[in-house]
Amino acid sequence: MLxxxxxxxALLSLAPGDPVSMYVNxxxxxxxxxxxxxxxxxxxRSFPVRYGAWLGRIAQGDLGTxxxxxxPVAQDLWETGWRTLFLTGSAxxxxxxFSSVTAYLSATQRHPSWASALTASGYAxxxxxxxxxxxxxxxVATTRFDVFPVMSGTSTSxxxxxxxxxxPVFVLGLGNGTVSEVTRHLRGHLETVLTEDYIRTARAKGAxxxxxxxxxxxxxxxxxxxxxxxxxxxxxxxxxxxxxNWPGMGRLAWQAALDRDYPVLLGITLVAALVIRVGHMLKxxxxxxxxxxxxx
Amino acid sequence: xxxxxxxxxxxxxWERIRSRRSRKKGKSVAAAYGVLVAAFxxxxxxxxxxxxxxxxxxxMDLGAMNxxxxxxxxxxxxxxxxxxxxxxxxxxxxxFLPGLLSVGVSLLFGTLFGVLAxxxxxxxxxxxxxxxxxxxxxxxxxxxxxxxxxxxxxxxxILLVVGVTNIPSTAELLRAKIATLxxxxxxxxxxxxxxxxxxxxxxxxxxxxGRGVLLVQATVGMGEAILIETSLSYLGFGVQEPTPSWGNMxxxxxxxxxxxxxxxxxxxxxxxxxxxxxFYLLGDALREPIAEERAS
Amino acid sequence: MTESAHRREIDESILYIKxxxxxxxxPERGRFLRAVDGVSLTVKPGETLVVVGxxxxxxxxxxxxxxxxxxxxxxxxxxxxxxxxxxxTEAVNLLEGLDRFSRVVHEPSPSVEKDTRGWERWHDxxxxxxxxxxxAMIFQNPRNALHxxxxxxxxxxxxxxxxxxxxxxxxxxxxxxxxxxxxxLDSPKKRLSDYPHNLSGGMCxxxxxxxxxxxxxxxxxxxxxxxxxxxTIQSRVLDLLEEMKAELRTTTxxxxxxxxxxxxxxxxVAVMYAGRVVELGDAKEVLxxxxxxxxxxxxxLLGAIPTVDDIRSRRRLSVIDGDVPDLSRLxxxxxxxxxxxxxxxxxxxxxxxxxxxxxxxxxxxxxxxxLHVKEEALA
Numbered sequence: 002m003l004x005x006x007x008x009x010x011a012l013l014s015l016a017p018g019d020p021v022s023m024y025v026n027x028x029x030x031x032x033x034x035x036x037x038x039x040x041x042x043x044x045x046r047s048f049p050v051r052y053g054a055w056l057g058r059i060a061q062g063d064l065g066t067x068x069x070x071x072x073p074v075a076q077d078l079w080e081t082g083w084r085t086l087f088l089t090g091s092a093x094x095x096x097x098x099f100s101s102v103t104a105y106l107s108a109t110q111r112h113p114s115w116a117s118a119l120t121a122s123g124y125a126x127x128x129x130x131x132x133x134x135x136x137x138x139x140x141v142a143t144t145r146f147d148v149f150p151v152m153s154g155t156s157t158s159x160x161x162x163x164x165x166x167x168x169p170v171f172v173l174g175l176g177n178g179t180v181s182e183v184t185r186h187l188r189g190h191l192e193t194v195l196t197e198d199y200i201r202t203a204r205a206k207g208a209x210x211x212x213x214x215x216x217x218x219x220x221x222x223x224x225x226x227x228x229x230x231x232x233x234x235x236x237x238x239x240x241x242x243x244x245x246n247w248p249g250m251g252r253l254a255w256q257a258a259l260d261r262d263y264p265v266l267l268g269i270t271l272v273a274a275l276v277i278r279v280g281h282m283l284k285x286x287x288x289x290x291x292x293x294x295x296x297x
Numbered sequence: 298x299x300x301x302x303x304x305x306x307x308x309x310x311w312e313r314i315r316s317r318r319s320r321k322k323g324k325s326v327a328a329a330y331g332v333l334v335a336a337f338x339x340x341x342x343x344x345x346x347x348x349x350x351x352x353x354x355x356x357m358d359l360g361a362m363n364x365x366x367x368x369x370x371x372x373x374x375x376x377x378x379x380x381x382x383x384x385x386x387x388x389x390x391x392x393f394l395p396g397l398l399s400v401g402v403s404l405l406f407g408t409l410f411g412v413l414a415x416x417x418x419x420x421x422x423x424x425x426x427x428x429x430x431x432x433x434x435x436x437x438x439x440x441x442x443x444x445x446x447x448x449x450x451x452x453x454x455i456l457l458v459v460g461v462t463n464i465p466s467t468a469e470l471l472r473a474k475i476a477t478l479x480x481x482x483x484x485x486x487x488x489x490x491x492x493x494x495x496x497x498x499x500x501x502x503x504x505x506x507g508r509g510v511l512l513v514q515a516t517v518g519m520g521e522a523i524l525i526e527t528s529l530s531y532l533g534f535g536v537q538e539p540t541p542s543w544g545n546m547x548x549x550x551x552x553x554x555x556x557x558x559x560x561x562x563x564x565x566x567x568x569x570x571x572x573x574x575x576f577y578l579l580g581d582a583l584r585e586p587i588a589e590e591r592a593s
Numbered sequence: 594m595t596e597s598a599h600r601r602e603i604d605e606s607i608l609y610i611k612x613x614x615x616x617x618x619x620p621e622r623g624r625f626l627r628a629v630d631g632v633s634l635t636v637k638p639g640e641t642l643v644v645v646g647x648x649x650x651x652x653x654x655x656x657x658x659x660x661x662x663x664x665x666x667x668x669x670x671x672x673x674x675x676x677x678x679x680x681x682t683e684a685v686n687l688l689e690g691l692d693r694f695s696r697v698v699h700e701p702s703p704s705v706e707k708d709t710r711g712w713e714r715w716h717d718x719x720x721x722x723x724x725x726x727x728x729a730m731i732f733q734n735p736r737n738a739l740h741x742x743x744x745x746x747x748x749x750x751x752x753x754x755x756x757x758x759x760x761x762x763x764x765x766x767x768x769x770x771x772x773x774x775x776x777x778l779d780s781p782k783k784r785l786s787d788y789p790h791n792l793s794g795g796m797c798x799x800x801x802x803x804x805x806x807x808x809x810x811x812x813x814x815x816x817x818x819x820x821x822x823x824x825t826i827q828s829r830v831l832d833l834l835e836e837m838k839a840e841l842r843t844t845t846x847x848x849x850x851x852x853x854x855x856x857x858x859x860x861x862v863a864v865m866y867a868g869r870v871v872e873l874g875d876a877k878e879v880l881x882x883x884x885x886x887x888x889x890x891x892x893x894l895l896g897a898i899p900t901v902d903d904i905r906s907r908r909r910l911s912v913i914d915g916d917v918p919d920l921s922r923l924x925x926x927x928x929x930x931x932x933x934x935x936x937x938x939x940x941x942x943x944x945x946x947x948x949x950x951x952x953x954x955x956x957x958x959x960x961x962x963x964l965h966v967k968e969e970a971l972a
Contacts, residue, residue, distance in 0.1 A: 201732065
């Protein structure tokens with residue numbers, strides 16, 4: 002994580018523009034006041050010192066202030082972050098479910114027709130641009146099912162309210178392109194595992210195959226895949242949130258980019274990186290718990 | 298669907314299996330498709346540069362808005378009557394060179410760092426590893442937005458950054474390959490036979506063993522570049538009107554969904570789908586033979 | 594005499610494999626690999642039958658076919674595997690239904706069509722019940738054969754609970770500890786929580802044996818139980834197997850390419866070559882190189898084992914010229930023809946034209962060789 006902050010800071014320093022503007026509204030202050038702030042924040046010192054100071058501020062939760070709204074970035078992120086987490090998390094679950102089923106059917110060659118159908122649709126969906134898919138879904142939902150009241154101007158009943166939540170999850174989960182990758186990796190892995198000697202022993206024992214299979218065949222690869230695909234999911238969330246007007250961190254990022262509000266974006270990047278690194282740590286913990294050979 | 302098998306009773310005659318195409322055939326189809334797609338894109342790009350377009354991409358014809366494909370306009374028209382096919386062809390310019398830049402940067406520096414890390418792991422393996430960790434922890438789209446906010450929405454700059462983010466994965470793959478070759482004493486043997494070190498690197502490692510990895514990185518990288526460029530243009534950051542990009546064409550057309558005119562947004566989405574799918578399938582297809590090579 | 598004696602032999606067996614054929618399709622060559630090409634064997638209850646042969650003789654696939662663990666199209670193509678426990682009156686065909694999933698067609702040429710997927714589903718649902726209960730199997734390379742993510746205790750108690758599902762997990766674990774002690778594993782209680790990668794190859798094999806014993810099977814199949822182990826460990830594992838054989842008298846089928854293993858464990862021996870049984874009989878007769886009649890291949894195989902006398906007399910070990918035939922391109926005559934050095938003079942043609950049947954040449958001895966089989970027996 003330290004590396005990430007270092008990288009971010011390096012990027013920041015490369016940028017044109019006055020870093021002071023991250024913290025105060027330069028227009029409203031006199032040059033002397035700006036200088037005072039600059040000195041106070043240590044922005045006129047050397048690189049390592051600046052870095053340390055900046056790091057200290059971040060650790061205390063001070064991510065600067067938004068250039069556009071003047072509100073502290075941390076607060077904005079706190080409000081929107083959870084919504085994005087919900088969206089991305091649910092979408093990831095959906096991706097894993099779809100891929101697991103497809104990979105399992107494919108590797109064990111049961112119901113081969115289903116397997117091919119699912120694999121093919123996975124591939125097709127992976128190339129479709131998410132934003133277009135989102136609009137198609139909205140169009141269908143609105144014209145056929147009246148799901149989005151904002152668009153059609155009518156009110157919705159209780160059940161359709163749920164749909165409004167689920168639709169973006171579906172679009173992000175299936176349309177983001179990660180499905181085909183995950184399926185491919187998982188299927189390859191499963192095929193290898195199924196030929197292992199210990200699976201043969203398990204069958205010879207008459208044991209239930211699933212029990213012997215799930216640890217090596219699913220938990221291990223899926224934990225790796227989750228950790229490595231989270232960045233792509235977060236990126237996709239930016240687009241999906243924009244399409245569906247979902248008030249999360251992704252839409253905030255898009256808005257901030259339009260406004261060139263870089264403190265906000267910096268904060269978002271850091272939060273995203275934090276989430277991803279936490280994901281990696283969880284992956285390691287899971288894998289060690291499952292595979293006793295890793296414990297040494 | 299079941300598999301039928303013919304077993305001849307006379308053991309010296311031929312025995313055939315009746316159904317079930319092997320997966321190998323599927324792989325070559327995918328590869329062929331990918332190559333075809335790449336060729337088409339190249340063709341469209343060159344033609345658009347040379348000006349050999351079916352129509353003037355900027356010529357507005359308000360009497361022929363949002364039309365479906367016809368003999369006059371092979372892909373139909375957009376909301377101000379411009380020919381979609383011509384605009385799509387010009388759209389390749391938005392990602393072609395920047396994409397090459399991205400791939401070029403990632404391959405060039407990736408190879409450099411990879412070779413360095415491979416031959417002097419004591420000095421270079423850790424920095425490369427840290428760099429990789431950094432890049433794995435950042436969602437690309439968010440990083441790109443940050444860059445836009447800090448600097449400017451220049452597509453070349455952006456794809457350069459994307460190329461940089463791909464450097465460590467290429468480097469790591471090459472490093473691992475070199476480590477394997479080292480372990481197999483392949484390199485020692487070559488050097489002992491008197492082959493000049495530069496030749497060992499150039500011919501033996503990069504060409505014979507590394508080209509698979511590099512090709513896969515190149516194809517996937519190009520697919521990714523197209524996806525990012527179109528996503529950015531969709532979000533409003535890339536190429537601006539009236540210059541066409543597949544992404545901004547989808548964006549412009551999306552409002553017409555609710556008037557029932559689906560084609561305007563779908564038409565540019567199709568080449569995105571086909572092209573990205575093509576590059577990914579090509580990368581996929583190239584990956585398998587490499588794995589087989591490795592096993593042998 | 595042959596008829597009724599044969600009949601009696603079958604009636605007394607616990608397992609009767611009749612004319613088993615297991616083929617695999619090779620897409621690169623467009624041909625079938627005939628791994629098992631007409632194998633017939635009987636096994637009496639309580640006896641230990643050792644099947645010997647080189648790699649590629651079909652011995653492993655035969656046993657996998659019995660267990661129904663064959664994977665790959667088309668798999669078991671034809672045959673019967675009759676299974677009758679001493680307490681049963683009726684024998685059951687483990688391959689029942691194979692006819693239903695195969696049919697003979699006459700156009701464009703006589704052949705058999707098999708619905709592989711349908712058969713596999715059908716067969717598996719039947720065999721699933723028997724595996725781990727009636728039949729138990731030990732494999733080679735024991736370290737790979739045990740699941741790396743479960744402890745030894747978990748794996749053995751799983752076998753216990755398979756046999757007696759009503760036992761609680763703690764009781765099963767206790768029983769597992771008992772089995773580990775039975776196979777002479779040191780500090781069994783501690784071993785329960787060890788993982789396979791903490792154990793040596795020999796210990797892993799003991800664990801596998803413990804697992805199979807815990808199942809209290811009617812038939813135990815050991816697939817090259819000593820392969821992959823160090824020489825000294827092999828001997829210890831054989832000690833254990835001999836001990837179990839004397840104590841439990843479980844019907845056992847052992848597959849090996851090591852004649853030493855056969856010598857120690859076998860009551861009867863079957864020699865396999867190119868997917869067929871070429872010699873079958875009592876251990877003392879088959880494993881004795883000097884015993885006549887003998888199949889030329891078995892003779893050659895036995896000659897390749899150094900004995901003390903050989904060392905003393907400095908006899909050169911015999912080597913059988915030539916290679917094992919390509920199982921996807923089998924010829925019409927005897928499969929050993931090209932390598933055989935003892936063809937009956939003046940009758941070489943018969944060896945290359947027609948394949949001999951497995952014929953009785955003694956009260957408990959059968960051979961597949963023109964040298965020892967009379968022509969009239971075929972009429």
